[in-house]
Amino acid sequence: MKRLLVCLTLWAPLAAHAALNVFACEPEWAALATEIGGADVRVYAATTAQQDPHRIEARPSLIAQMRRADLVVCSGADLEAGWLPVLLRESNNPAVQPGRPGYFEASRFAPLRDKPASLDRSQGDVHAAGNPHLHADPRNLARVGAALAARMSELDPARAAAHQARWQAFSARWTAAIAGWEARAAPLRNMPVAVQHTSFSYLIAWLGLREVAILEPRPGIDPSVAHLGRLAAQLQADPPRAVLRAAYQSPRPADWLAQRLGVPALTLPYTVGGNARAGDLFALFDDTLDQLLKAAP
Amino acid sequence: MFRTTLLAAALTAAFPAFAQSDLDALRAELKEMKTAYEARIAALEARVQQAEAKPAAQPAPAPQADSAPVAGRFNPDISLILQGRYAHLDDIDERRIEGFLPAGHGHGDGASRGFSVDGTELILSASIDPYFRGQAILALLDEEVAIEEAWVQTTRLGHGVSVKAGRFRSGLGYQNEKHPHAWDFADSSLMYRALFGEGYGHDGVQLKWVAPTDLFMEFGAEAGRGAGFPGTDRNTNGAGAYTLFGHVGGDVGTSHSWRAGLAWLSAKADEREGELEDLNDEHAETLFSGTSKAWVADFVWKWAPDGNARERNFSFAAEYFRRAERGSLLCKDNTPAGACNGTADTYRSSQSGYYAQAVYQFMPRWRSGYRYDRLNPGSVDFGANNAFLPITNHQPTRHSLMLDYSPSEFSRLRLQYSKDQSMASQNENQWFVQYIHSLGSHGAHKF
Numbered sequence: 001m002k003r004l005l006v007c008l009t010l011w012a013p014l015a016a017h018a019a020l021n022v023f024a025c026e027p028e029w030a031a032l033a034t035e036i037g038g039a040d041v042r043v044y045a046a047t048t049a050q051q052d053p054h055r056i057e058a059r060p061s062l063i064a065q066m067r068r069a070d071l072v073v074c075s076g077a078d079l080e081a082g083w084l085p086v087l088l089r090e091s092n093n094p095a096v097q098p099g100r101p102g103y104f105e106a107s108r109f110a111p112l113r114d115k116p117a118s119l120d121r122s123q124g125d126v127h128a129a130g131n132p133h134l135h136a137d138p139r140n141l142a143r144v145g146a147a148l149a150a151r152m153s154e155l156d157p158a159r160a161a162a163h164q165a166r167w168q169a170f171s172a173r174w175t176a177a178i179a180g181w182e183a184r185a186a187p188l189r190n191m192p193v194a195v196q197h198t199s200f201s202y203l204i205a206w207l208g209l210r211e212v213a214i215l216e217p218r219p220g221i222d223p224s225v226a227h228l229g230r231l232a233a234q235l236q237a238d239p240p241r242a243v244l245r246a247a248y249q250s251p252r253p254a255d256w257l258a259q260r261l262g263v264p265a266l267t268l269p270y271t272v273g274g275n276a277r278a279g280d281l282f283a284l285f286d287d288t289l290d291q292l293l294k295a296a297p
Numbered sequence: 298m299f300r301t302t303l304l305a306a307a308l309t310a311a312f313p314a315f316a317q318s319d320l321d322a323l324r325a326e327l328k329e330m331k332t333a334y335e336a337r338i339a340a341l342e343a344r345v346q347q348a349e350a351k352p353a354a355q356p357a358p359a360p361q362a363d364s365a366p367v368a369g370r371f372n373p374d375i376s377l378i379l380q381g382r383y384a385h386l387d388d389i390d391e392r393r394i395e396g397f398l399p400a401g402h403g404h405g406d407g408a409s410r411g412f413s414v415d416g417t418e419l420i421l422s423a424s425i426d427p428y429f430r431g432q433a434i435l436a437l438l439d440e441e442v443a444i445e446e447a448w449v450q451t452t453r454l455g456h457g458v459s460v461k462a463g464r465f466r467s468g469l470g471y472q473n474e475k476h477p478h479a480w481d482f483a484d485s486s487l488m489y490r491a492l493f494g495e496g497y498g499h500d501g502v503q504l505k506w507v508a509p510t511d512l513f514m515e516f517g518a519e520a521g522r523g524a525g526f527p528g529t530d531r532n533t534n535g536a537g538a539y540t541l542f543g544h545v546g547g548d549v550g551t552s553h554s555w556r557a558g559l560a561w562l563s564a565k566a567d568e569r570e571g572e573l574e575d576l577n578d579e580h581a582e583t584l585f586s587g588t589s590k591a592w593v594a595d596f597v598w599k600w601a602p603d604g605n606a607r608e609r610n611f612s613f614a615a616e617y618f619r620r621a622e623r624g625s626l627l628c629k630d631n632t633p634a635g636a637c638n639g640t641a642d643t644y645r646s647s648q649s650g651y652y653a654q655a656v657y658q659f660m661p662r663w664r665s666g667y668r669y670d671r672l673n674p675g676s677v678d679f680g681a682n683n684a685f686l687p688i689t690n691h692q693p694t695r696h697s698l699m700l701d702y703s704p705s706e707f708s709r710l711r712l713q714y715s716k717d718q719s720m721a722s723q724n725e726n727q728w729f730v731q732y733i734h735s736l737g738s739h740g741a742h743k744f
């Protein structure tokens with residue numbers, strides 16, 4: 001025990017000079033931090049695309065990672081309300097507490113949609129600040145990226161120039177990619193879609209899709225069979241072109257409705273790692289668009 | 298330029314004894330400094346002009362920092378737990394765990410039959426300032442408010458260290474820090490009932506350190522008043538109870554995670570009251586004075602496919618304790634028929650027990666669980682009172698099965714069946730129907 005303590009004490013100051021430790025709540029922010037930080041950062045993604053970011057266990061491994069983080073990057077807007085507060089509290093790491101430079105909430109740097117007019121839990125698991133799934137619009141990633149690059153430069157001034165250079169390079173590629181995606185997505189304009197949860201609101205707004213139905217009766221409340229039956233009857237006359245769900249969501253409701261309506265059920269990657277192809281941010285949107293275009297008229 | 302002259306003049310005035318040559322040297326030095334600064338300013342100006350001439354590569358988007366409604370930022374997070382139940386229990390006059398000196402009863406000790414509102418709790422928490430956070434948990438009872446927890450904790454110490462002060466649940470074990478609304482079963486485990494009544498709380502201080510390692514490791518030490526069972530309130534300046542605890546934990550792949558811990562508790566008791574049935578089957582009052590030392594080991598393992606707990610998940614938890622009590626026990630009866638005669642003599646006991654539970658969420662909203670409790674009365678020596686008090690070798694056991702349904706994260710309905718053999722004379726079928734609802738802010742729960 002004593003030897004262990006001695007080892008830890010000797011090792012701690014060494015670790016302090018290492019690369020910036022970034023704790024990313026979701027894979028999209030891990031990918032963005034990696035684009036900006038390159039080899040100058042050590043990025044830990046707390047969740048995978050297969051996990052529902054609303055419902056994560058505050059596992060011991062996450063506390064251990066947060067304990068050593070220099071920067072915590074999360075969506076905010078209460079997306080992580082069920083687990084992030086425990087990690088912040090239990091990790092005893094003052095550098096990443098809210099209000100400190102080491103705490104970065106992406107939702108602070110993009111305009112949020114679906115702000116509830118009234119706050120009442122009878123409306124389901126509503127987020128007071130608005131819809132937190134903002135990364136589904138690539139323009140928001142540009143906005144958040146600029147702020148994140150500035151924050152990372154502030155935290156690691158010695159490598160600020162490198163962070164900024166990488167950010168500028170990424171930003172140029174990203175702007176070009178957005179223009180490309182927008183051009184390709186022209187046929188998607190006004191295409192009616194049904195979604196399982198409000199996780200694609202930003203994507204839908206960006207591409208001009210038409211959201212005709214949400215499978216969840218209220219945000220975060222799973223649809224019952226009766227509810228799905230009613231939806232199917234409602235949509236029969238004018239069915240959507242596709243039913244969308246994120247990789248982490250249960251396939252059953254979307255598949256059931258899609259089959260009933262005779263339209264494709266699309267499993268969009270939602271975030272980096274959501275399927276085999278979506279290995280980085282560019283591939284995430286490439287794959288999302290390809291899938292949607294297949295369903296387009 | 299003017300300043301240089303002024304400075305020189307001032308220096309001349311201040312140090313009239315300075316030789317002219319010294320002043321010349323000083324002037325030359327100042328001039329040198331001035332030219333150096335002017336050169337640097339010119340360079341900076343050039344850079345600013347350069348930067349201004351360049352077109353902005355990317356218009357920086359205005360941060361929306363204040364557009365989000367930060368409702369009630371300065372108000373504490375408030376949540377109110379509404380909990381009630383219907384219990385179908387046998388009519389047992391005096392519920393005890395046989396072979397164990399009774400622990401003080403926590404609120405909602407699980408004995409009331411029929412409908413009851415138990416465990417109404419008000420939880421307030423917030424950051425106090427940049428240096429502290431605070432939390433209060435009040436248990437609302439009839440004509441009474443019990444302060445379950447009321448503490449402040451440092452947030453700025455760094456190096457993984459935090460200090461908590463006030464009344465708090467000890468960091469020992471797994472279930473201990475959980476309040477009834479976070480339990481997986483309608484009632485507490487027999488082990489915790491025998492050890493602490495409900496959970497071990499302190500009025501005191503806690504020091505906790507989280508190690509900067511990939512493997513989760515935390516170590517803590519507490520010193521407290523020790524007023525709660527197995528200690529008692531004592532009229533003294535020092536601390537009445539000490540605990541040491543450590544936890545390690547981590548992941549195995551993306552689907553599994555675990556945590557294990559070991560803790561030690563030492564508490565002093567001064568005339569701790571208890572009730573036992575003596576050899577004449579009369580209620581005897583006991584007063585214990587001495588020390589109580591306990592070891593608690595805990596292990597938790599959780600599984601969810603791909604780490605996505607929303608659809609299905611499984612958790613297993615087990616805790617084991619050993620407790621040794623040394624001191625003196627006084628036994629007296631208030632009825633002439635009683636056996637005890639007010640003798641105080643040595644008391645030594647060494648007892649143990651455990652529980653193990655498994656909870657499986659087999660589909661969204663629905664969970665089922667099984668818990669097994671078993672205690673070992675071990676060896677008990679009442680000294681001279683052996684002549685008046687029974688020594689049992691009955692091992693209290695209980696099986697519990699539960700099914701719960703959570704319409705949302707804020708509400709839960711539960712049905713539980715237990716077969717309770719806490720006492721040798723008891724073989725009871727217990728039924729509980731329970732609701733646990735929470736109002737207000739989103740309570741994030743620990744692992």
